[in-house]
Amino acid sequence: MTRVIQPPARGIQRITCIQLSGEYPDFCYRLVMPDYGMPFIGTVLSEAGYDVTVYMEHVKPPEWSRIAASDLVCFSTLSAGADKTRRLAHEIRRRLGIPIVIGGTHASYFPESCLEFADFVVFGEGDETILELVEALATGRDVATVAGIAYADGDRIHRTLPRRGPQAFETIPNFSLIEGYRRMSTFDMIRRGKMPLLTVQASRGCQFKCTFCIVNTMFEAGYRKRDVESVIRDLRDKRQYGRELLFVDNDFAAIRPYTKKLLRRMIEEDLGFDVMVLTRIEVARDPEILDLMRRAGVTQIYQGYESVQPETLTAYDKKQTLEKIVATVETLHRFGFRISGSFVVGADTDTVETLRRSADFVIDHELTIAYFFPIWGHYPEQIRGYQAIVPWYRSIFRGWKYCDGNFVTHFPLRMRPSQLQRALIEAHQRVFSIERVLHALRRGKSQDAKEKITHRYMWWTIAKGLREYIPFLEELEDGLYDAVDTLQVDRLARRVRDDGWWTFRDGNRSIATLGLSPLELPLTVDNNITCVPPRLPEAHATH
Numbered sequence: 001m002t003r004v005i006q007p008p009a010r011g012i013q014r015i016t017c018i019q020l021s022g023e024y025p026d027f028c029y030r031l032v033m034p035d036y037g038m039p040f041i042g043t044v045l046s047e048a049g050y051d052v053t054v055y056m057e058h059v060k061p062p063e064w065s066r067i068a069a070s071d072l073v074c075f076s077t078l079s080a081g082a083d084k085t086r087r088l089a090h091e092i093r094r095r096l097g098i099p100i101v102i103g104g105t106h107a108s109y110f111p112e113s114c115l116e117f118a119d120f121v122v123f124g125e126g127d128e129t130i131l132e133l134v135e136a137l138a139t140g141r142d143v144a145t146v147a148g149i150a151y152a153d154g155d156r157i158h159r160t161l162p163r164r165g166p167q168a169f170e171t172i173p174n175f176s177l178i179e180g181y182r183r184m185s186t187f188d189m190i191r192r193g194k195m196p197l198l199t200v201q202a203s204r205g206c207q208f209k210c211t212f213c214i215v216n217t218m219f220e221a222g223y224r225k226r227d228v229e230s231v232i233r234d235l236r237d238k239r240q241y242g243r244e245l246l247f248v249d250n251d252f253a254a255i256r257p258y259t260k261k262l263l264r265r266m267i268e269e270d271l272g273f274d275v276m277v278l279t280r281i282e283v284a285r286d287p288e289i290l291d292l293m294r295r296a297g298v299t300q301i302y303q304g305y306e307s308v309q310p311e312t313l314t315a316y317d318k319k320q321t322l323e324k325i326v327a328t329v330e331t332l333h334r335f336g337f338r339i340s341g342s343f344v345v346g347a348d349t350d351t352v353e354t355l356r357r358s359a360d361f362v363i364d365h366e367l368t369i370a371y372f373f374p375i376w377g378h379y380p381e382q383i384r385g386y387q388a389i390v391p392w393y394r395s396i397f398r399g400w401k402y403c404d405g406n407f408v409t410h411f412p413l414r415m416r417p418s419q420l421q422r423a424l425i426e427a428h429q430r431v432f433s434i435e436r437v438l439h440a441l442r443r444g445k446s447q448d449a450k451e452k453i454t455h456r457y458m459w460w461t462i463a464k465g466l467r468e469y470i471p472f473l474e475e476l477e478d479g480l481y482d483a484v485d486t487l488q489v490d491r492l493a494r495r496v497r498d499d500g501w502w503t504f505r506d507g508n509r510s511i512a513t514l515g516l517s518p519l520e521l522p523l524t525v526d527n528n529i530t531c532v533p534p535r536l537p538e539a540h541a542t543h
């Protein structure tokens with residue numbers, strides 16, 4: 001049925017932006033952290049003159065009185081929050097009928113599923129698109145002229161011409177738009193059992209194309225740097241809210257001359273932040289940048305090591321070796337950084353032993369924190385003709401709430417899904433064990449010990465949901481693996497053809513939305529989780 005979207009009689013003045021949390025706890029559930037995208041979009045709208053309020057559910061849940069007084073609602077969600085978002089959006093539609101826009105990573109990859117509850121999907125970076133779309137809605141201009149969106153018209157989905165992300169992104173997110181957000185006192189932290197973490201962005205995109213990662217299609221305008229002085233103004237503004245700060249950049253030190261310039265300015269400003277950054281291992285090649293980072297307040301570095309298994313690093317096209325990872329860890333420790341190592345597990349080259357060895361590596365090399373994330377591969381990507389990162393027939397889907405990067409959602413080739421789930425629970429338990437905490441204390445690393453205790457506590461809560469999920473995996477995998485735990489691909493494909501209720505259907509539907517032919521069932525092992533760097537379809541006029 002066609003839903004006619006009428007601009008409200010008084011035009012569009014009041015906009016409410018909402019980001020709901022996932023349904024299961026993740027590694028951020030003990031943080032009060034303004035995720036970057038939604039406050040950023042809210043600020044863009046506010047600076048254009050709209051009356052904007054932003055709700056981040058973990059700060060303060062959205063209030064119906066404000067929603068009811070709005071002319072338009074914007075949602076941003078990670079996949080894990082998609083079902084909750086759908087429920088609230090349905091309620092808004094039913095009771096208010098105002099236009100609903102959704103953007104962010106989840107919406108960009110699963111537009112059709114989002115258009116069941118939203119009127120418009122904004123693809124990729126929404127900085128420019130949102131202003132044009134709201135302006136078109138307010139003035140009654142044909143939305144088909146707005147590039148970078150999709151909308152439903154009866155059973156048909158229209159996708160307008162694609163839009164590349166902006167070259168400049170100097171907007172300083174205005175955190176005062178976030179309802180209930182304020183600097184946390186020690187009392188607040190104790191009362192809420194949460195720590196504050198501020199977010200700032202200096203660059204977008206990534207120059208690499210790891211096969212399990214979607215950054216290149218999400219930020220397909222490539223790697224871009226923000227004006228240094230704009231970052232500094234942002235930092236000055238954020239200091240009023242606290243001192244723990246995360247640069248959300250995918251690779252903070254990708255263009256070293258730029259990063260050095262930024263770090264020098266941060267040193268001059270001497271704002272007193274305690275900073276964490278995400279960088280690739282190449283950062284360790286440059287002692288000057290490491291020295292500047294230390295002086296600018298960077299204490300913790302988050303790095304994607306992904307695996308200690310050479311075949312897996314090759315399959316991921318990570319362009320790093322175990323030897324280089326080891327050398328990097330040694331150098332970063334010499335400079336006094338704490339290290340968070342992230343591992344992506346469950347590749348076709350992985351076995352249970354791979355996870356054990358990865359955890360051994362973390363312990364032997366005394367990383368402060370480690371995360372083991374199972375491949376999350378439901379994104380439809382241009383991989384040998386639009387396979388998903390995980391081929392559709394090997395997907396497991398029990399609902400969006402399980403898509404938070406901790407639940408196993410595919411059939412690994414060389415271990416059962418339940419084995420992978422158990423192995424990653426065990427790996428986290430080992431690296432956050434009491435023994436590791438005491439070891440850090442004995443070595444005089446009290447901050448390391450503190451981080452391990454916090455993560456141990458968080459993991460205890462996260463693992464509860466994962467354990468409850470294991471019987472579901474065991475039921476699915478029954479009869480699909482041989483005696484040495486190798487997936488019987490043909491048997492799985494037959495089962496999927498006959499029934500396959502657990503497979504991920506939204507991927508197929510989203511591909512149809514993009515105007516592509518539906519996913520086929522690839523039957524050869526060659527077509528498995530060995531993705532190639534994808535790119536967005538050339539252009540899709542409305543159809």
Ligand code: B12
Nearest residue numbers: 026027035036037074076078079103104122125126248405
């Ligand atoms: C930095 C980062 C983190 C940081 C900080 C996150 C933060 N709060 O800012 C840390 C390390 C803490 C983290 C943690 C997690 N992360 Co994270 N993270 C990222 C990363 C690398 C960058 C996010 C970012 O800030 N980008 C910069 C801003 C500008 O981009 P953006 O938020 O996407 O917003 C832009 C557009 O999307 C769009 N947009 C966004 N919302 C809206 C809304 C509207 C209406 C419009 C019009 C446009 C729009 O416009 C914005 C401006 O251009 C992304 C990967 C990536 N590059 O996107 C993963 C990513 C977001 N994380 C992911 C995950 C799974 C997690 C965790 C759940 C992992 C875990 N298991 O614990 C946790 C929990 C996150 C949480 N609850 O908030 C996934 C989400 C997957 C999904 N399908 O939902 C991503 C996409 C990585 C991946 N696996 O592919 N993460």
Ligand code: SF4
Nearest residue numbers: 206208209210213250
């Ligand atoms: S995983 Fe690879 S492609 Fe993705 S952001 Fe990191 S380095 Fe870039």
